[in-house]
Amino acid sequence: MSARRAGIGAAADGRARVPEGYDPSAFVPFAVTVDLAVFTVRESRLHVLLVERGQEPYLGAWALPGGFVLPKESAGQAARRELAEETGLSARTAGAFHLEQLRTYSEPDRDPRMRVVSVAYTALLPDLPEPRGGGDAARAQWVEFGPGGAGGAARARAGSRGPVGSRRRGPGRPLAFDHEHILADAYDRVGAKLEYTCLATAFCPAEFTLGELRQVYETVWGVALDPPNFRRKVLTTPGFVQALERPPRRTGGRGKPAALYRAGAATALHPPLLRPDRPEGRTE
Amino acid sequence: MSARRAGIGAAADGRARVPEGYDPSAFVPFAVTVDLAVFTVRESRLHVLLVERGQEPYLGAWALPGGFVLPKESAGQAARRELAEETGLSARTAGAFHLEQLRTYSEPDRDPRMRVVSVAYTALLPDLPEPRGGGDAARAQWVEFGPGGAGGAARARAGSRGPVGSRRRGPGRPLAFDHEHILADAYDRVGAKLEYTCLATAFCPAEFTLGELRQVYETVWGVALDPPNFRRKVLTTPGFVQALERPPRRTGGRGKPAALYRAGAATALHPPLLRPDRPEGRTE
């Protein structure tokens, strides 16, 4: 690289490796965007929010929602703003959802038009009452991210034999840009974070039953969990959930009514709630 | 936000929220840099690689090494290049070290001069024979990141009572820009990753003893671990380490010579090697 051994006087500055008087903004101009992998659990199946592209390149292809970071906002603020826009929710409502930075994608050729660096975020939403905001974000849709487990786990316990494992992960057509890669990374991260954080409650409404919480794990991981053992683990973890008084029913139409809980104050899970089986692990 | 309800035809594109014919590069010009949190363990103390700034702002302050992402390289390539430059090692040697993306920092005012988005990376190095590359990176130094544990753990076991816990974390003076924040995030990440990955071997030379590997954990976490239990855990985890034949000594000058091991093929740790005590957890 030409910048190598340019002299430590400049290098040690850690920022201005360009010659004195050279305007850095003219030196390396980048566009910075945010891309969002927004997940939710609907009917025991994992869904991701996708938009259909209206212009080249990748016209007509599915893509992750996202957009430019504006001059006076951080990437996190841009992601929150885009989340509100794409879901059609008020900024105040959207502000309550879990949003966390995933990682940044910066391959020089990831956008054929120009140099675009994208900061990817992962958002977890409960199943929203309105299937999507009104007319505005008409082209944004929830698309099933078919894990082959999910309903699989529930159906396996129920004894029926649905199309378990017969579906591929991800939507039918490949996504635009490197969004397929981003989405895969996001899914891996979400699955891993369920193990050692209390993040599963982010998929649930404000009040939920332990059966619903268990279904989140089963849906995301694509496995069946033992209800009594899951219950014991959750209730013995301080601060994971908080019991409520009202005892109506939930979780399907059948069975004994379940007690309601709210998300607790804890964020981390110690010791973690590890996935069963686990073929082989990956680091990140 | 003014861009709200701008029409989904543009929004769904997910990238060009600017008016047609408007050049995006002129619309939002960012500079993109990488910052590196480079850790190593020297003499049972955690050290981080810092540089002294040679110009305003923050003239004379310590900062993380880093620099601009060049027009034709990814952020990861830029980080690898900077790592080679700052450590004074060949690109080939530096390519072997563990380098992973931490997260991206994009607060609008994080650099007083202009809009700079920085992709932060964490690197883990073994204790290098040369205290730092020759004349080139003269102003880069290893600075003790005083955990108050480390030597603390070793001394505690040894029965003496050094300045355990009497040191603060981090260098004496605050770092430039938001590098204090980046460094704290990097340290948290490293400590967490030791729990559920085999990353500790990245701090060790190619051949190491279990005592040296244990010291990595003790140094980073600032705790004392039980040597027999640590040994059992490591050896019963498939693929964590791989035994070698040559049985010379190591780990200080005293005691029985220890068997040598190499890093194994595994990257993840299942089940994890959890930190003792653990006051309260944080998610990321």
Added chain:
DNA sequence: ACAATAGTGTCTATCAGACATTATCAG
């Protein structure tokens, strides 16, 4: 001899997986 480290083995508390059992609902 003594200190220090490596390595082996043992005991025990804790925790997760498996699973039986009872309770309470809808149909």
Added chain:
DNA sequence: CTGATAATGTCTGATAGACACTATTGT
């Protein structure tokens, strides 16, 4: 009634923490 879910309880195997003990080096 049957089927489904909630909730409690029990048993057992795996694992981690605590710690005793032996082995092998340098001083």
